[in-house]
Amino acid sequence: MKNFIKIILLVSFFYACKNDKKEVEKTSENENIATVLTPELLLKVTGLTHAESVVYDKNSDALYVSLIGNREKGDGSIAKISLDGKVVDTTFVSGLNDPKGIAIKGDKIYVSDVVDLVEADLNSGKVIRNHTNEEAEFLNDVEIGKDGTVYVSDTSKSSIFALAPDGTFSEFINSDQLEHPNGLLLVDDTMYVSAWGNVVGDGEKAKQSGNFLKLNMQTKEIMKVSKDTLGNLDGAQVYEKDNFLISAWNTGKIIKINTNGDAEDILTVGMSVGDILYIPEKKLLALPMNRQSQLLIYTLEEVEK
Structure with a gap:
C-alpha cells in the first residue's frame, strides 16, 4: 500500500x-x-482661430484651447470646449495678444502671452494679473510643479523662466543646450523638453531641428533623450511609464518615444500641429492645428498586429 x-x-x-x-x-x-498603437479620428472641432495649445480640466470635464487669433492686439483668447466637441465659449479668457502654452493648477489657469505669463481665474475666465520679466523674449509652453512653481519656456532666448509661489518671476535656466525649448513636461525632478532646435548652417542651407531632452531640476544638467533630432518639436505628454508622445510642428508628426530614445511615428496630421494633450484614463489624444484653426481628437488604442 x-x-x-x-x-x-x-x-x-x-x-x-x-x-x-x-x-x-x-x-x-x-x-x-506584438501590438501597434492605433489612432482613430473621433472629432474635428473647427473655427478655432490658430489653435495652439490644449489642456484638460477634470473638475469641469472640459478642454481649454489657446487661440492666437489673427495676430491683432487683444484678439487672442482661450476657448472652452466640451469633450464631445461642443464649443462652449471661444473667449472664455479674452483680451490676449498671442497666447500659446497653457496649464491649470487648482482654480487658476496660466497662459504665455508673448513676454507675459497671464494668470486667470478658472471659474470666471477673468485675468487676475500679468507676470513679466524684462529679459523675456518669446514665452511659449507652460508647466506647473507640485510646489506650485509655474515654469514657462522662452524659445527665442533658449531659457526657462519660473514663477515662484511668492510671485517672483525670474529666469530659471539659460542654455544653448536647451536648443530653444518649446514644450515642457515635468515628471518628478525631471523636466522633459521638446526643443525647436538650434540653427545649423548659414543662409539658405541653414537648418533647425530639435531633440527631445531632459533637464535635472536639481543639478540643472541637460541630457539628450532622442538619438537624433526629430524636427521642430512642440508638445510633450506622458503616454505611459517611460514612454512619451511628442509633436513635430514642421512635419505634422506625432511621435512615440521612450527614455532610451527609441522613437516611432504613430500619426501624421499635417504641418503646424501644436502643443498636444493626452488623457490616459480616456485614451484620448487632442491635437491643436494652428494653420488649420482646428482641434483634432483621436482615440488611441493598442491593437494586436
Whole structure:
C-alpha cells in the first residue's frame, strides 16, 4: 500500500509540473504578443482661430484651447470646449495678444502671452494679473510643479523662466543646450523638453531641428533623450511609464518615444500641429492645428498586429 501511495504522489507531481510548465509557456507567449498603437479620428472641432495649445480640466470635464487669433492686439483668447466637441465659449479668457502654452493648477489657469505669463481665474475666465520679466523674449509652453512653481519656456532666448509661489518671476535656466525649448513636461525632478532646435548652417542651407531632452531640476544638467533630432518639436505628454508622445510642428508628426530614445511615428496630421494633450484614463489624444484653426481628437488604442 505504501508503494502504491508513493506511485500516486509521483504521478500527481509529474502532471502538476507539466501543467505548470504549460502555464509558464502560455504566459511567456502572451508577453510576446506584438501590438501597434492605433489612432482613430473621433472629432474635428473647427473655427478655432490658430489653435495652439490644449489642456484638460477634470473638475469641469472640459478642454481649454489657446487661440492666437489673427495676430491683432487683444484678439487672442482661450476657448472652452466640451469633450464631445461642443464649443462652449471661444473667449472664455479674452483680451490676449498671442497666447500659446497653457496649464491649470487648482482654480487658476496660466497662459504665455508673448513676454507675459497671464494668470486667470478658472471659474470666471477673468485675468487676475500679468507676470513679466524684462529679459523675456518669446514665452511659449507652460508647466506647473507640485510646489506650485509655474515654469514657462522662452524659445527665442533658449531659457526657462519660473514663477515662484511668492510671485517672483525670474529666469530659471539659460542654455544653448536647451536648443530653444518649446514644450515642457515635468515628471518628478525631471523636466522633459521638446526643443525647436538650434540653427545649423548659414543662409539658405541653414537648418533647425530639435531633440527631445531632459533637464535635472536639481543639478540643472541637460541630457539628450532622442538619438537624433526629430524636427521642430512642440508638445510633450506622458503616454505611459517611460514612454512619451511628442509633436513635430514642421512635419505634422506625432511621435512615440521612450527614455532610451527609441522613437516611432504613430500619426501624421499635417504641418503646424501644436502643443498636444493626452488623457490616459480616456485614451484620448487632442491635437491643436494652428494653420488649420482646428482641434483634432483621436482615440488611441493598442491593437494586436
